[in-house]
Amino acid sequence: MDNQIKVFIDQVFLQAKEAGFSEYEIVYQSDISTSVSVREGKVVQYENSDISSISFRGLYGSQMGYSSTEDFSLDQIPFLIEQAKDNCKILELKEKVTVYEGDPEYPEYNGYSEEIADMGYQELADMALKFERKLLDYDPRIIAVDECATCYSCGEFLMMNSKGLSCSSLDNAFASMIYCRVKDGDDVQTYGKSWAFKKRSEFDIDACVKFVGDHALARIGAAPIPSKKTKIVLDKDAARSLLVSFAKSFSAEAMQKGLSRLTGKLGEQIANEKITIIDEGMIGDSYLNIPFDGEGVCSKRTVVVDHGVFVSPLHNRKTALVDGVQSTGNATRSGGSSLGISPMNFYIEKGNTSLNDLLKQLGNGVYITDVAGLHAGINAVSGDFSLMAEGFVVEDGQVGQPINQITIADNFFDILKKIEVLGDDVNYFDLDASHIQSPSLLIPDVAVSGT
Amino acid sequence: MERTSSSIDSGIGIRILEGDKCVYVYSNDLWNEDKLIRMAKEASASLKEVPDGKTVYLRPCIEYFSQRYEISPTSVSKASRIDKLRHASETAMNYSSLISQTSASTADIEKDVWIANSDGLYVSDHRCRTRIMFESIASSGNSKETGYMGPGSGEGFEFFERYDLDATAIETARVATTMLEAKPCPSGKMPVVISNGFGGVIFHEACGHALEATSVGIKASCFTDMQGKQIASSIVNAYDDAKIAKEWGSYEVDDEGTPSTTNLLIKDGILNSYLIDKIGSRRMGMPSTGCARRESYLYAPTSRMSNTFIAPGSSTPNEIISDTENGLFCAKMGGGSVDTATGEFNFSVSEAYIIRNGKVCEPVKGATLVGKGNEVLLNIDRVGNDLALSQGMCGSESGSIPVDVGQPTIRVSEITVGGQMSE
Numbered sequence A: 001m002d003n004q005i006k007v008f009i010d011q012v013f014l015q016a017k018e019a020g021f022s023e024y025e026i027v028y029q030s031d032i033s034t035s036v037s038v039r040e041g042k043v044v045q046y047e048n049s050d051i052s053s054i055s056f057r058g059l060y061g062s063q064m065g066y067s068s069t070e071d072f073s074l075d076q077i078p079f080l081i082e083q084a085k086d087n088c089k090i091l092e093l094k095e096k097v098t099v100y101e102g103d104p105e106y107p108e109y110n111g112y113s114e115e116i117a118d119m120g121y122q123e124l125a126d127m128a129l130k131f132e133r134k135l136l137d138y139d140p141r142i143i144a145v146d147e148c149a150t151c152y153s154c155g156e157f158l159m160m161n162s163k164g165l166s167c168s169s170l171d172n173a174f175a176s177m178i179y180c181r182v183k184d185g186d187d188v189q190t191y192g193k194s195w196a197f198k199k200r201s202e203f204d205i206d207a208c209v210k211f212v213g214d215h216a217l218a219r220i221g222a223a224p225i226p227s228k229k230t231k232i233v234l235d236k237d238a239a240r241s242l243l244v245s246f247a248k249s250f251s252a253e254a255m256q257k258g259l260s261r262l263t264g265k266l267g268e269q270i271a272n273e274k275i276t277i278i279d280e281g282m283i284g285d286s287y288l289n290i291p292f293d294g295e296g297v298c299s300k301r302t303v304v305v306d307h308g309v310f311v312s313p314l315h316n317r318k319t320a321l322v323d324g325v326q327s328t329g330n331a332t333r334s335g336g337s338s339l340g341i342s343p344m345n346f347y348i349e350k351g352n353t354s355l356n357d358l359l360k361q362l363g364n365g366v367y368i369t370d371v372a373g374l375h376a377g378i379n380a381v382s383g384d385f386s387l388m389a390e391g392f393v394v395e396d397g398q399v400g401q402p403i404n405q406i407t408i409a410d411n412f413f414d415i416l417k418k419i420e421v422l423g424d425d426v427n428y429f430d431l432d433a434s435h436i437q438s439p440s441l442l443i444p445d446v447a448v449s450g451t
Numbered sequence B: 001m002e003r004t005s006s007s008i009d010s011g012i013g014i015r016i017l018e019g020d021k022c023v024y025v026y027s028n029d030l031w032n033e034d035k036l037i038r039m040a041k042e043a044s045a046s047l048k049e050v051p052d053g054k055t056v057y058l059r060p061c062i063e064y065f066s067q068r069y070e071i072s073p074t075s076v077s078k079a080s081r082i083d084k085l086r087h088a089s090e091t092a093m094n095y096s097s098l099i100s101q102t103s104a105s106t107a108d109i110e111k112d113v114w115i116a117n118s119d120g121l122y123v124s125d126h127r128c129r130t131r132i133m134f135e136s137i138a139s140s141g142n143s144k145e146t147g148y149m150g151p152g153s154g155e156g157f158e159f160f161e162r163y164d165l166d167a168t169a170i171e172t173a174r175v176a177t178t179m180l181e182a183k184p185c186p187s188g189k190m191p192v193v194i195s196n197g198f199g200g201v202i203f204h205e206a207c208g209h210a211l212e213a214t215s216v217g218i219k220a221s222c223f224t225d226m227q228g229k230q231i232a233s234s235i236v237n238a239y240d241d242a243k244i245a246k247e248w249g250s251y252e253v254d255d256e257g258t259p260s261t262t263n264l265l266i267k268d269g270i271l272n273s274y275l276i277d278k279i280g281s282r283r284m285g286m287p288s289t290g291c292a293r294r295e296s297y298l299y300a301p302t303s304r305m306s307n308t309f310i311a312p313g314s315s316t317p318n319e320i321i322s323d324t325e326n327g328l329f330c331a332k333m334g335g336g337s338v339d340t341a342t343g344e345f346n347f348s349v350s351e352a353y354i355i356r357n358g359k360v361c362e363p364v365k366g367a368t369l370v371g372k373g374n375e376v377l378l379n380i381d382r383v384g385n386d387l388a389l390s391q392g393m394c395g396s397e398s399g400s401i402p403v404d405v406g407q408p409t410i411r412v413s414e415i416t417v418g419g420q421m422s423e
Helices: A003-018 A074-090 A121-138 A205-218 A236-250 A252-256 A317-323 A355-362 A412-418 B033-045 B078-095 B157-162 B165-181 B197-211 B278-284 B317-322 B373-378
Strands: A023-039 A042-060 A063-069 A142-161 A166-184 A187-197 A228-234 A277-280 A301-306 A346-348 A365-372 A384-395 A398-411 A441-449 B012-018 B021-027 B062-065 B099-116 B122-140 B143-149 B188-194 B238-241 B262-267 B307-310 B326-338 B344-356 B359-365 B367-372 B380-383 B388-396 B399-407 B410-418
Touching: A003 A023, A003 A042, A003 A074, A023 A121, A042 A074, A042 A121, A042 B033, A063 A074, A074 B078, A121 A142, A121 A166, A121 A205, A142 A205, A166 A205, A187 A205, A228 A236, A228 A355, A236 A252, A236 A346, A236 A365, A236 A384, A236 A412, A252 A317, A355 A365, A355 A441, A365 A398, A384 B344, A384 B367, A384 B410, A398 A412, A398 B344, A398 B367, A398 B410, A412 A441, A441 B410, B012 B033, B012 B278, B021 B033, B078 B099, B078 B122, B078 B165, B099 B157, B099 B165, B122 B157, B122 B165, B143 B165, B143 B344, B165 B344, B165 B359, B197 B238, B197 B262, B197 B307, B197 B326, B197 B344, B197 B367, B197 B373, B197 B388, B197 B399, B197 B410, B317 B359, B326 B367, B344 B373, B367 B373, B373 B380
Parallel strands: A042 B021, A228 A365, B062 B122, B188 B326, B307 B399
Antiparallel strands: A023 A042, A023 A142, A042 A063, A142 A166, A166 A187, A228 A441, A277 A301, A277 A346, A365 A384, A384 A398, A398 A441, B012 B021, B099 B122, B122 B143, B188 B410, B238 B262, B238 B307, B326 B344, B344 B359, B344 B367, B367 B410, B380 B410, B388 B399
16 A cells, blocks of 8 residues: 555545544455456467455434545545445435444455466466366367466455554455357357466366366257156256355345345254355365455454344344344445345355265155356245256266257255255365356256246 | 336546557546556556647547437436336236236446547547336246346337336236246256247357357457358358347447448358457458447447347248157247357356147246257257347346347257256
C-alpha cells in the first residue's frame, strides 16, 4: 500500500466523522495479475493488470450505508461519504448493524508464497507453451487446444474501522487452465480443467496432460441413452457443482427471508445419518484458508449438518443478531454492496468407499461425471434441479459407453435423504482449488432424460 | 427498503495488437502516467522490439451518444424510486395468499467511454441503462416456486417512471402460483412450442455464441466455414441488431470504435454473416461487424451479441399450438449455456405446460431443454408473427454485458426435454 492510499484512508475517516457517522469502516483491496494464453505454439494473449478499490461503510442514525470507489483522488471522498449517508437515510432495516471491534487473536496465516513471487511473463508463457505442446502430442485424436492459459495473481486486503479493527491479508497463487477438442471420424468432443498452485513444483505438467487427455478421449463416441429412473454414481466434481448451487440454502440470510427450504428446520433431520456437512475457515495447511471474514470476524469451524441433523446455518453478525446467536464468521463484502453470507471451506465429510467400489455397488446404472447449466437449471429455493449432464453407462460395475446430451433431474434436499454411500475420494487440499467439496455419491432413483 | 449502494469505477485498458496476437494491460491507477507507460512498454516488449518516439496524431474526437436519455438517473434521488417498488411489492403480495415473499429492485448505470488507437481514431461515447427486477415467491408446504421478470432499457430514469411495474408484479405472482400447482415435467424427445420474447434465449445460446469470431476465428465453432450454407430451416431469418433505438442491448459505437450495424446472421436458413471484431477480422479475412464489446476496462473487447433475434414469420401463436397434437409449451424460459465447439446447449424452462390435442393443458415444472444448436435450428418448423424482445445479461470472455434476446413464438419439431418424470 503506497502513501497515496494511506492519505486517502485518513481523509475518509476524518470526513466521515465530520459528516456525523458514529461508526465507519474501510476495505482496501488491491489485485495484480499477469496471464498468458497460447494457441498453436504462439502467445496469442497477454494480460497484465493492477487494480485497487476502496469500499466505505458507515453507521448514520440506526442504518449502515455503503459506497465504493476505484478513484483515489482526494476529491472523490465527498462522493463516498455523501452516497453512503444518502443510502442510510432511505434504508429501513430493523437490526442495527455495527462495525466489529475485532477478535483478541487471529490464526497464523500465510497465503503468500515467496517462492512464486517473481513469476513473470516469460516463465508463464514458456509453461503454457509446453503444456499445450505436450497435450497435442499426447494423442493424434487431440486435434486442437482451444484454450491454454497460465496466470499469476497477488491480492492484498486491508480492513480498518473506527473501533480500532485492523486486519489484513496478502495472497498469491499461480494457475493454469487448458481446454481441448478431440475428434474421431465426425465425432467432436471437448474437455477442460483448471488448477491453482503455490509452488512451481506442484505443477506436474505430465500428470495434468494425462488427466485432461484421458478424460477428453474417454468422451469419444458419447451419445444419449433412453430416459429412465436409475441409480447413479455422482462423481465428486459433479456432486461439488451441485453443492455449490445449493450452499446458499444453508445461509441464515436465505432462511430468515424464507428463501430456503431449510427455513424452520433447525434441529430437524434434513439428511440421512451418513451426512455431515462442515464449514471451516482454516483447514490444516490448505491453500484455501481464510483467516477472517468480511466483517473481520475470526474464522471458525461450524458443524452445519451433524449426521443428518441440521445444527447451524451460516451467519454474519447481522443475521446472528436476528437469531440471538454468535456469528459463524461467514460474512462477505464485495465492493459498494452490503454484507452477504458465503461458505468459507464448505464440505460434505467423506465416507470410506473407493470410487471403484462405489461403481461396483452401483452395478448397472449411470456414472455422472459432469453437470452443466447450473446458473439456470436449478431452483435454489425449492431444491429442484434439471441439469445437462455427461457420464458413462455402468454395467456390472464396469464403466462403459460414454453418454452426453442427457439431463439428470431431482431435488437436492431429497437427494440428501436418499444418498446410499459416500466415497472416500475427496482431498480437501486438492489443487483444483474449490472452497466447496464433496466426495462421490451413490444415489438411487434419479430421473435421467435422453432419447 | 433493505439494500442500496453506490459506486464509481474508472480505469484504463491498453491493448496492443500484432497480427492476431493481443496484449492487454489495465489499471485503475489513472493518474500515474509513469506506471501506465511502463506497463504498456513491458506489454509491447512481449510482442517485439518497439522503437521509442513514435507519434500518433489523433483525429478530432467523434462524440457518440449510444443512449440519449431524457432524465439522467444520477440526477434523481434514490428515495424517489422507493414508492413505486414498494407499491409493486404490495400488489404482488395481495395477488394471492400463496405469495410469501417478493423482491423489487432497480439499478442504473451511466458510463463515459473514450477510445483512441494508433490509426488516429478517437471517439467518445456516453452510455446509460436502467433496469428493474421483480421476483415473487409462492410457498405451500415444502414447495416454493418463483416468478421473475427483469425488464430493462437503454434509457434513463424516464423508463423507470413510465414502466408499469404493478403489471409485472402481477405477472410474476401468477407464474409463481401457477408453478406451485405444477407436476414434474415428463422427459424424452417431443415437439416444443417456445413462446416469444425471452424464448429467444434458445437462439442466443444455440446459435449466437457459435457465430462469434471468438470461436469461429480459431475454427473452434460448429459453424466454422459454413457461410452460404444452410444451417437452419428455410423459414428462419435472424439478426443481431445493435441499432434499435433505446433497446437494452443497443449501442452506436462498439468498444473498438467501430460504428454499430444491423447484422443479418441467417437469411432463409442460410448462414449470411458472423459476429466479427478486429482480431476476428484479421483471422477470418472479413470486415468487422462492429460487435466488439466488453463489460469494462477490466476486459479486452471481443465479438459479442447486442439485440439478437429470430425475425417474425407468418403463423399466429394460436395456429402453432392448435397445430401441435402433443408436446410441451414453454411460456417462459430461464437461462442456459452452450459449448460452442460441439454446439451442445442446455436451458431451463421456468413456466411450461403440456400441449394435448392442440390445446395448452396443465402446467409442469422443472423442465430443461438440451440439444445441439446446429440440429435444433434445422428442426424449427413454425415461426410466429409475434416478435418480442426481452432483456438479459450475457456473460462471456469479455465480461457481463447487456443484451436483448428475442423471437416470435416458434416450434421445434423435436428436442430432448429433461424433467423429473411424472410416473
